[in-house]
Amino acid sequence: MTGAYPDPISRRFITASVMAATVMNSLDSTIANVALPHMQGSVGASADQITWVLTSYIVSAAICTPLTGWLAGRFGRKRLMLYSIVGFTIASGLCGIATSLTELVGFRLLQGIFGAALVPMSQAILLDINPPERHGPAMSIWGMGAILGPIIGPALGGWLTDNYNWRWVFFINLPIGAAAFAGLWFFLHEAKNADRVKLDLFGFAMLALAIASFQVMLDRGQQLDWFSSLEICIEAVAAAFFFYLFIIHTLTARQPFIKLSLFADRNFLAASVFGFFLGVLIFAVLALLPPMLEELMGYPVVLTGLVTAPRGLGTMISMILVGQLIKRVDPRILIGTGLALAAYSTYLMSGFSLGMDESLVISSGFIQGIGTGLIFVPLSTLAFATLNPQLRNEGAAMFTLIRNIGSAIGISVLQFMTVRNADTVHARLVEGVRPDNPAVIASMPDLDFSSLGSLARLNGEITRQASMVSYVDAFYALFVITLVVAPLILMMRPPRKGVEAPTMHMD
Numbered sequence: 001m002t003g004a005y006p007d008p009i010s011r012r013f014i015t016a017s018v019m020a021a022t023v024m025n026s027l028d029s030t031i032a033n034v035a036l037p038h039m040q041g042s043v044g045a046s047a048d049q050i051t052w053v054l055t056s057y058i059v060s061a062a063i064c065t066p067l068t069g070w071l072a073g074r075f076g077r078k079r080l081m082l083y084s085i086v087g088f089t090i091a092s093g094l095c096g097i098a099t100s101l102t103e104l105v106g107f108r109l110l111q112g113i114f115g116a117a118l119v120p121m122s123q124a125i126l127l128d129i130n131p132p133e134r135h136g137p138a139m140s141i142w143g144m145g146a147i148l149g150p151i152i153g154p155a156l157g158g159w160l161t162d163n164y165n166w167r168w169v170f171f172i173n174l175p176i177g178a179a180a181f182a183g184l185w186f187f188l189h190e191a192k193n194a195d196r197v198k199l200d201l202f203g204f205a206m207l208a209l210a211i212a213s214f215q216v217m218l219d220r221g222q223q224l225d226w227f228s229s230l231e232i233c234i235e236a237v238a239a240a241f242f243f244y245l246f247i248i249h250t251l252t253a254r255q256p257f258i259k260l261s262l263f264a265d266r267n268f269l270a271a272s273v274f275g276f277f278l279g280v281l282i283f284a285v286l287a288l289l290p291p292m293l294e295e296l297m298g299y300p301v302v303l304t305g306l307v308t309a310p311r312g313l314g315t316m317i318s319m320i321l322v323g324q325l326i327k328r329v330d331p332r333i334l335i336g337t338g339l340a341l342a343a344y345s346t347y348l349m350s351g352f353s354l355g356m357d358e359s360l361v362i363s364s365g366f367i368q369g370i371g372t373g374l375i376f377v378p379l380s381t382l383a384f385a386t387l388n389p390q391l392r393n394e395g396a397a398m399f400t401l402i403r404n405i406g407s408a409i410g411i412s413v414l415q416f417m418t419v420r421n422a423d424t425v426h427a428r429l430v431e432g433v434r435p436d437n438p439a440v441i442a443s444m445p446d447l448d449f450s451s452l453g454s455l456a457r458l459n460g461e462i463t464r465q466a467s468m469v470s471y472v473d474a475f476y477a478l479f480v481i482t483l484v485v486a487p488l489i490l491m492m493r494p495p496r497k498g499v500e501a502p503t504m505h506m507d
Contacts, residue, residue: 006129010187014129015138017183018122019145021085024176025118026149028057028092028111030286031157035166042166045101055219056105058408060112062215063208065401066258068117069394070199072124077393078190081121082181087114089177096170119146120396125188127384127392133327139380140323140373144316147376150283151312151369154290155305162302203249203257210242211405218412222419262391262398270491271383272402274335277485278379279403280410281342281478282372285349287411288418292471293361296354296464307358307365314369315376322377331378332489338374339489341367343482349475354468382492414474421470422463429462 006014032039032053040050072080091110098104122145126138160168217235224232250256263269289308293299299307322334345368348360380399387395433440435449449455 005131006187006189011129013183013187015126015141017180017187018081018125019141020176020180020183021081021118022122022142022145023149024173024180025088025115026146027153027156028115028149028173030150030153031160031169031172032057032166033154033157035157035161035169038161038166039104043098043101043104050101052101052105053108055216057108057112058219059212059215060109061116062112062211062401062404062408064113064116065120065397065404066207066211067204068120068397070204070257071117072121072393074199076190077121077125077128078184078188080117081125081184081188084114084117084121085177085181085184088118089173089181092170092173092177096167117397120400121393123380123400124392124396127396135384136326136331136377136381137323140319140326140377143373143376143380144319147282147315147319147372148312150286151315152309154286155302155309158302158305198255200249200253200255200257203246203253206242206246206249207257210239210246211401213239213242214405215408218408221412222415226416258398259391259394261388262395265387267386267492268383268395268399270488271379272399274379274485274488274492275383275399275403276406277481278372278375279406279408280481281346283407284410284414284474284478285346285368288414288471288474289361289365292352292468296467296471303358307361310362311365311369311372314366314371315373316369318370318373319377322374326378326381331382331494332492334374334378335382335489335492336486338371338376338378339482339486341371341374343371343479345371346475346479346482350472350479352468352472352475354464382494385494414477417477418467418470418474421473422467425469426463426466429466433458433462 005011036050036053039045039053043050068080088111091107091114094107095104095111098107123139123142126142127135130138156172157169160166160172213235217232217239220235221229221232226232227236250258250260263272286308290304293304293307318338325334345364348364348367352360383399384392384395435441444458446454
């Protein structure tokens with residue numbers, strides 16, 4: 001041991017172990033998506049029912065994420081991580097052997113419950129075992145696991161499903177979980193300052209109910225046509241009501257579930273808001289690209305994974321570089337550069353067309369990957385640069401939760417925009433398709449308006465064109481969002497050099 005920090009060898013093993021846990025958890029947020037049709041046939045579920053495999057995981061993880069800080073203080077960070085890894089790994093194995101939809105959804109609920117602590121606690125551990133001057137490189141390593149998992153998840157899930165079967169998207173977690181558990185068991189020591197604060201049960205219950213209602217509303221909104229559905233209206237009212245009660249309780253309770261001092265820190269507040277929009281930017285693109293490529297361009301699943309993989313490569317390269325640059329360059333400059341690259345990439349995406357080849361998809365994705373890495377690492381560093389270390393557990397949980405809520409809202413809103421805009425554009429295009437329109441005759445000289453087959457083919461092409469326009473508009477909306485959030489960079493300040501805040505060292 002060097003001083004109060006782990007010795008270099010122990011630090012490497014701890015880092016590798018928490019990285020394995022982070023990757024394992026972040027992979028499961030997207031890896032199962034491409035396998036849903038195969039699961040549907042295997043467990044005899046309808047298209048509507050099988051989506052609960054995704055919803056159950058998202059909702060349970062969202063509910064339990066805010067509880068992470070209290071659990072770490074009450075039971076200790078090491079114990080929480082070990083229990084979470086064991087529970088998540090066992091739940092993954094159970095998902096892999098599930099024979100009915102009820103079993104699969106139930107085990108996915110368990111996955112979300114046990115996996116909620118893995119990402120925020122891995123971040124807190126890496127900050128804790130490294131001195132302040134190494135926080136930048138530590139966050140670059142952590143960021144690779146937190147960001148690369150969702151990026152490579154669809155490609156890996158598609159490959160496992162095509163070459164083996166859908167059960168392997170869960171079985172792959174077993175060796176990863178075992179390795180992560182062994183590394184933390186032997187090398188991670190418990191923090192000294194376990195905080196025995198009593199749980200604000202009412203505050204947690206109100207926040208959990210608000211998040212659960214909100215997440216279910218977002219997940220099922222597009223499927224049920226949003227507020228034309230009574231279910232969605234009930235969920236929206238419930239989310240607003242429970243969140244109102246949570247806010248009132250938090251402002252009046254002596255020891256609220258979420259400490260307001262978290263958001264008194266300007267860096268943490270600005271970084272959390274910025275992280276919300278970063279979640280929109282990253283995950284909305286990941287949600288929009290695969291269906292666009294597969295449904296409109298006719299790409300098979302494997303090819304879709306290949307052309308989107310450079311995004312992950314760009315993220316990895318930039319995170320490796322930024323881990324060193326952050327020691328010499330103002331983190332705000334790195335965030336601004338990354339945001340400019342992210343804006344440029346979404347601007348390129350707004351130029352997609354049905355006649356393009358894969359080169360534009362690859363180049364725009366690679367550029368966005370570089371930009372994401374330049375943003376994510378400095379942002380994670382600045383978020384905790386001036387925060388009281390006593391709030392680190394709770395801060396890591398809230399930082400993760402806010403980013404996840406941003407991704408959920410971003411995906412839902414942009415998918416809603418895409419579907420509705422496609423209908424609007426389709427209606428507008430149909431207005432000009434008439435036998436007396438010379439443009440129609442010139443582009444489709446063999447079109448027979450008296451043939452149902454010919455008209456069906458024409459309608460299919462119009463639908464395809466309208467859908468492409470709606471995707472392009474969604475990417476342009478993301479471009480605008482990146483420009484709008486840029487002023488938030490000015491609200492953050494870098495840590496003062498030569499000033500080291502007291503840290504929660506490990507034994």
